[in-house]
Amino acid sequence: MNKTKNNFIYNIITKDLKKCKHKKIYTRFPPEPNGYLHIGHAKSILLNFNIAKKFNGICNLRLDDTNPSKENKKYVNSIKYDIKWLGFKFYYDIYYTSQYFYLLYKFSIKLIKNGLAYIDELNKHQISKYKGNFNNLGKNSPYRKRSINENLIFFKKMKNGFFNNGKISLRAKINMLSPNILMRDPILYRIKFNKHYKTKYIWCIYPMYDFAHCLSDYIEKITHSLCTLEFQDNKILYDWFLNNLKIFNKPKQYEFSRLNIEYNVISKRKLSILIKKKIITGWDDPRIVTLSGLRNRGYTSNSILNFCNSIGVTRQNSLIKISFLENFIRKELNIKSQRLIAVLNPIKIIIENFNKIKEKILIPNHPQNKNMGKRKYVFSKEIYIDNKDFKEKKTNGYRGLTIGNKVKLRYSYIIKAKKIKKDKNGNIIYILCKYYKNRKKNNVNGIIHWISKLYSIPAIFFLYYNLFKISNPENKKNFIKYINKKSLVINRGFIEKNIKNINNFSYQFERKGYFCLNKNFKNNNIFYFNRIVKLKNII
Incomplete structure (x- = not known):
């Protein structure tokens, strides 16, 4: 859904152009690397x-690289990659604030000459006090x-390295x-060796953001x-x-709401703490919810752009539901x-009355899209079911397999559980079942x-849950206190062998959610998967 009509910034620019305030529109995206x-x-x-794009203007990518102690080329490269991944192209070469260091230095000298800037020998703690x-x-x-x-x-002298850091x-x-x-004599330049x-070591003084x-x-x-409202x-x-430097044709600043998502922090400072x-x-x-994190999980650029476009641009801060x-992405x-x-x-199931080695079954690749065709599946004497689909005793509302009750195996036969074989610790070794050739669900x-078991290969599944236990950890000073220690669950199980013949980006594992291959792990004998998102209304 396009929210252009409700975008107050689009409306402002439209009015500015009608009044001939600008010959051409220039915007910029200025992240700090x-x-x-x-x-x-x-x-x-x-x-x-x-x-x-809409107003036939130009958008610059500018890296605000004024703090060499925290910035590096790795972050620059990741920023460039993310923007291209989202589908946007730079109009010209990338701009860097460091390109303007000499001009900024000249501006600061102008302020000093006008009696509007001074050298302070207080340290940062004294300045704050x-x-x-x-x-x-x-x-x-x-x-x-x-x-x-x-x-x-x-x-x-400060520029020439005469003084130590913080002096x-x-x-x-x-x-x-x-x-x-902010107006109480803000710092313009500090020393950083x-x-x-x-710029390597050309400068030892750096302008503040x-x-x-x-x-x-x-x-x-x-x-x-x-920029955002903060x-x-x-x-x-x-x-x-700008006024005291006698600058005309000043850029006009407009603020819009920051994007906050439930159960997440997006502050780079807080993310750095989590990493450390x-x-x-x-x-x-x-x-x-870094773009690389979402991409690694299996989100597509298209799903992210559609999400951002849908929430629109307003001046009202809100907490967006993770759902x-x-x-x-689910859609x-x-x-x-x-x-x-x-x-x-x-959990292993042994079908006591199935006497063949295997039986081939054709099942659909997509229940709503017949054009995706069908694939071969195999039924055999030994199969696996999910442990959540078995209970020794039936409880109200439970729809899985229990002793003495029947369930339908999807695309296949009806089975009935007869008895359980356990080890000395009480763990289930297998469940002995009987199958019925009549496939009707009566x-x-x-x-x-x-x-x-004959048509499966081992797989490891990474299941991701909310990183925090509370919906808005961004507002908490001690946000670490609210970490969900069960935000990652790793399961070992099986995937059907057909996976070897398919080279898709994503898959729906029936009843379990949407998954993609985990690229951080490679093993010819085991497949590793990330769960991108659950199916609706499942745990």
């Missing part, structure tokens, strides 16, 4: 690139009254009594600077920079996924799936 992109970035990518908080106003640094000439000398910083001279804490993945961000937009002639207060600071604590395996862990995202996979049979928790307890 300090982590992998997540589904919230997909929403921003879709918005910015689609605006460029002097800034105050929402209840207490800030107070001026004792170094705020340095002369312009002295500030220029110190800033040059001094360049701050804007705004208003320490401002109710907006780290190798920058792009807020200072570099709005000026990079100006340099690239961005007409509509789009940057709404930053707009006052951006305007201060080895709670997840990395940025591509299938339990998180809403799942519906998009897509239902149409194109071939059906196969897998038993994830096997007086059966239910229908269950199964797989022949």
Whole structure:
């Protein structure tokens, strides 16, 4: 569903063009290369690139690489790959904030010369204390009254590596009594003796995000600077920079709601903590909603874009249900996924009165799509069923196999459980059953799936559940406390041999969900699968 008509940003741009405010529309997608992109970035990518397409404009990909201690080429490459995977192309070469370091340095000198920036020798803890908080106003640094000439000398020394990390910083001279804490003399430059993945060791001073961000937009002639609502207060600071640098044709900032999904965190800082604590395996862990994690789990780019397009662009923050995202991949996979049979928790069944070696059966590859044809299946004396489909005693509402009751084997015969063979620890070795040649479903307890021992191969199944036990862990300071320790369950079972002859992206394992091959594991004798999403209304 296309929500263009309800997109308030599209409406703003349409009005701007009618009033001839701009000759051409320029947007940008400006991630910081300090982590992998997540589904919230997909929403921003879709918005910015689609605006460029709709209004015959240009969308820049710009890497805001102003912090060499956290950024590296690996993240740059992952960002580029994710954007291309979503189906978007860059108009020109990729832009980097690091390209503008010299221009940003010149801008900061201009602020110093105008008496609007100064070198501060307070450390970061002292600066934070002097800034105050929402209840207490800030107070001026004792170094705020340095002369312009002295500030220029110190800033040059700072650039040339004269001072150690954290020794001094360049701050804007705004208003320490401002109710907006961001306006209380924010830091413009700090010292970092780290190798920058792009500029190497040319610079040892780096601009802060807020200072570099709005000026990079100006340099690239961005007409509509789009960001999420948490940057709404930053707009006052951006305007201060642009106004005091006498910049005209300023980029106009518009804010839209951030994409928050139930049972997930999308903060890169929090994701980094999860990785560091080895709670997840990395940025591509299938339990998180990074684009690489979703891709690794088996989500398609099309399902993600349809999801982002469906929720639209508003200024109202909300928590999106995880089931809403799942519906998009489930709907897509239902149409194109071939059906196969897998038993994830096997119990052996021996059919005492089946005297053949095997019997061939033809079963449909897709019950609603006859064009997908049929495949060979095998019935034999020994088969496997799922352990959830057997109970020793029948309970109310239970539709599986029980002693003395009959069930229908899907696509095949009716069986009746006669007795159980157990080991000395009470574990079931096998269940002895009788089969009936009459396949009519009269007086059966239910229908269950199964797989022949002769026609199966070993498989390992990775079943993913919500990573957190609460719906909104993003709002919790101690979010680690709410980790679901059972977010990954690994089952050993069997998959039908037909899998060897099929080279699909995804499969529906009947009654169990949609699965794809787990690319992290390779073994000629065992297949590894990720469950992408459950079937509706199953546990």
